[in-house]
Amino acid sequence: MGLLSWIFGRRDPPNCVAGSAQPTARGMMHCGKCGEIVITPPSNEYPPGSRWLCHQCATRRVNSAALLAELYEEVSHFIQDRMGVDISLWLPPEAVLVKSANTLVPREQRILLGKAKYTENHIPILGRRWISNVEVYILRELDYLQAGSVLAHEMFHVYSAANGLNLDHVTEEGTANLWGYLFLRHHPGIESDRHREELLKSMDPVYGAGFRKARDNYKKCTGFQEYLSLL
Ligand SMILES: [Zn+2]
Numbered sequence: 001m002g003l004l005s006w007i008f009g010r011r012d013p014p015n016c017v018a019g020s021a022q023p024t025a026r027g028m029m030h031c032g033k034c035g036e037i038v039i040t041p042p043s044n045e046y047p048p049g050s051r052w053l054c055h056q057c058a059t060r061r062v063n064s065a066a067l068l069a070e071l072y073e074e075v076s077h078f079i080q081d082r083m084g085v086d087i088s089l090w091l092p093p094e095a096v097l098v099k100s101a102n103t104l105v106p107r108e109q110r111i112l113l114g115k116a117k118y119t120e121n122h123i124p125i126l127g128r129r130w131i132s133n134v135e136v137y138i139l140r141e142l143d144y145l146q147a148g149s150v151l152a153h154e155m156f157h158v159y160s161a162a163n164g165l166n167l168d169h170v171t172e173e174g175t176a177n178l179w180g181y182l183f184l185r186h187h188p189g190i191e192s193d194r195h196r197e198e199l200l201k202s203m204d205p206v207y208g209a210g211f212r213k214a215r216d217n218y219k220k221c222t223g224f225q226e227y228l229s230l231l
């Protein structure tokens, strides 16, 4: 989805302990990771089971194998719960890697934020097809929430290829951005609002308009599988 110039101040990583998102008082929530109070953004509705993230947890830089593993867990559980997709069937945690900007080939003037790589195999007579050599790259040093959104986006490409969905380019990227958007929505907070706002307002005909069309269609459905069945 390499397009958006999200820039954040650099912070030291917090000492995170497990916590759950519990409302304390109206407009005040605890971070689902470290338990700190989260200043809630002015926007209103969030889906049940949302996991709030404080500024520090949302903006930790994903630059270590440990944090990448944590991110994989979080995103793949989200994909399982919300989309009904077990992404680990095609993308094991060790196939997700962080890469520096100069190894993610720039496309147009953009530095890619992420990339899904795989080989498509096909045996014509048997009609069998599958993908192999699957890897996903995430740009090094993205903040946790944005990296999660990028990972969800790339996971959709893996799912789409593995299942031979054969979507047109706009639908493919729009739906991938839908996964990224829904991941952000599941993790409310000021940073989540900002990232989602960027997606909702993007002028890009594919990543913006394609995403909004995917979102409109998804909102009419009871779930992701219904959305797919109507494409
Ligand atoms: Zn994409």
Ligand SMILES: [Zn+2]
Binding pocket: 014, 031, 032, 033, 034, 035, 036, 053, 054, 055, 056, 057, 058
């Ligand atoms: Zn936190």
